[in-house]
Amino acid sequence: MRVVTVRLARAAAFVAAFACAAGTWAVLEAAEERGEIVSVAKRDFAAARLGRRGLDLVMEKDGRIHLAVSPGEMAALAALQVPYAVETPRLLHEAARALSADGGLNGAYHSSLELETDLRILERDHPGLASVREIGETLEKRKILALKISDNAAADESEPAVLFVGCHHAREWISVEVPLLFGKYLLEHYGLSQEVRDLVDASEIWIVPAANPDGLEYSIHVYRYWRKNRRANADGTFGVDINRNYGLAWGLDDLGSSGRPGSDVYRGTAPFSEPETTAIRDLFAGRESRAMISFHSYSQVILYPWGYTTGAAPAGATLDAIAAAMSGLIEAVRGSVYTYGQASRHLYVTNGDTADWTYGLAGAPSFTIELPPVDIDHGGFFNDQAAISAIFEENLPAMLYLTRYAVDHPLPGRPRVRLPKGRVGSSPVARPKQPGRPAPRPLR
Numbered sequence: 001m002r003v004v005t006v007r008l009a010r011a012a013a014f015v016a017a018f019a020c021a022a023g024t025w026a027v028l029e030a031a032e033e034r035g036e037i038v039s040v041a042k043r044d045f046a047a048a049r050l051g052r053r054g055l056d057l058v059m060e061k062d063g064r065i066h067l068a069v070s071p072g073e074m075a076a077l078a079a080l081q082v083p084y085a086v087e088t089p090r091l092l093h094e095a096a097r098a099l100s101a102d103g104g105l106n107g108a109y110h111s112s113l114e115l116e117t118d119l120r121i122l123e124r125d126h127p128g129l130a131s132v133r134e135i136g137e138t139l140e141k142r143k144i145l146a147l148k149i150s151d152n153a154a155a156d157e158s159e160p161a162v163l164f165v166g167c168h169h170a171r172e173w174i175s176v177e178v179p180l181l182f183g184k185y186l187l188e189h190y191g192l193s194q195e196v197r198d199l200v201d202a203s204e205i206w207i208v209p210a211a212n213p214d215g216l217e218y219s220i221h222v223y224r225y226w227r228k229n230r231r232a233n234a235d236g237t238f239g240v241d242i243n244r245n246y247g248l249a250w251g252l253d254d255l256g257s258s259g260r261p262g263s264d265v266y267r268g269t270a271p272f273s274e275p276e277t278t279a280i281r282d283l284f285a286g287r288e289s290r291a292m293i294s295f296h297s298y299s300q301v302i303l304y305p306w307g308y309t310t311g312a313a314p315a316g317a318t319l320d321a322i323a324a325a326m327s328g329l330i331e332a333v334r335g336s337v338y339t340y341g342q343a344s345r346h347l348y349v350t351n352g353d354t355a356d357w358t359y360g361l362a363g364a365p366s367f368t369i370e371l372p373p374v375d376i377d378h379g380g381f382f383n384d385q386a387a388i389s390a391i392f393e394e395n396l397p398a399m400l401y402l403t404r405y406a407v408d409h410p411l412p413g414r415p416r417v418r419l420p421k422g423r424v425g426s427s428p429v430a431r432p433k434q435p436g437r438p439a440p441r442p443l444r
């Protein structure tokens, strides 16, 4: 219980930030956007069939489902006569207690600035092997930073490249730490491990720990559950889901993304409309990129293309075999089970996501890894900071494996993409309504 309490308290860090760190403007803006954290008894949740309503499930504790709800969603709960409790004040209290022990809003997790500092330190301490590159600039003028690791890192040689990227989604803080620690590990073990030296000498390993630094800052300082970037949309809402903004099957339907700007899976006005996705696009497409992992949380799954359709990808069997190998390597470390499968079948349908696009370019094996915990019962988006290094360590062999695979396997070539005619890239406004409902599972 203690662990759960601490996690919950950390989950509420945004409330403390709300009280002590955010300015008036941010407070007003956040109040408009965030609504409240409310809890509903599990039996009421089931009776009202709330799981079908596409609500933002945050965690479950003591028989109650916690939800992040907008003012409109709160009104809908009331109209449905679902008894709910507003949890925000209690979380504020618990957050204040936890933060006094932690000494910071984000504890051991990195803010954008802390990330830049640590990347620069790695570059300074490992001259020749590490090079920090500014690959883009966000809407709020933050740098999108990549750490390149290779022998002779300052020069761009024609070596196979592998990309490890984190934090497309702001609230998935653990996804920053795992790729960052991988970079640190490679640099610190180059002189110690023949395996690491061989890999680094033969490849370019690109690490972008935070693809969405604006969202990350917003999650730390204003609203812990923020997911998207900070695009000011035309209708007054904020944010594009940058993991729905890539150019393959973008906007294919309203199940795998949304054309409604207020949605947490809003795809943006056009493919690659966002600086975060153009930065990743240009980085990946500008060299011989042979593999990619995009880290997210939570649920302990390894997903491979396609996400946009339940039809199998041309190299589906190969992708499945690589995912199986990575899953086995992860489990061997300390027994954590990461299931694996095709994204659209194993989790939910998406369109415009990172892995579909990187795979679609030239067949580079591309994966989304949803990091721990396994479910909301174990903390949802909120990993205890004490678990960071163990989560990294269990993923390390899989990252090394995929890098080795990339070095050994040339690109297979562009896979065939089968899209329904006349749908892709059409105006979100003009798109006909799709049957069915948004995915009922919490978004990850």
Ligand SMILES: [Zn+2]
Binding pocket: 168, 169, 172, 296, 297, 443, 444
């Ligand atoms: Zn995510």
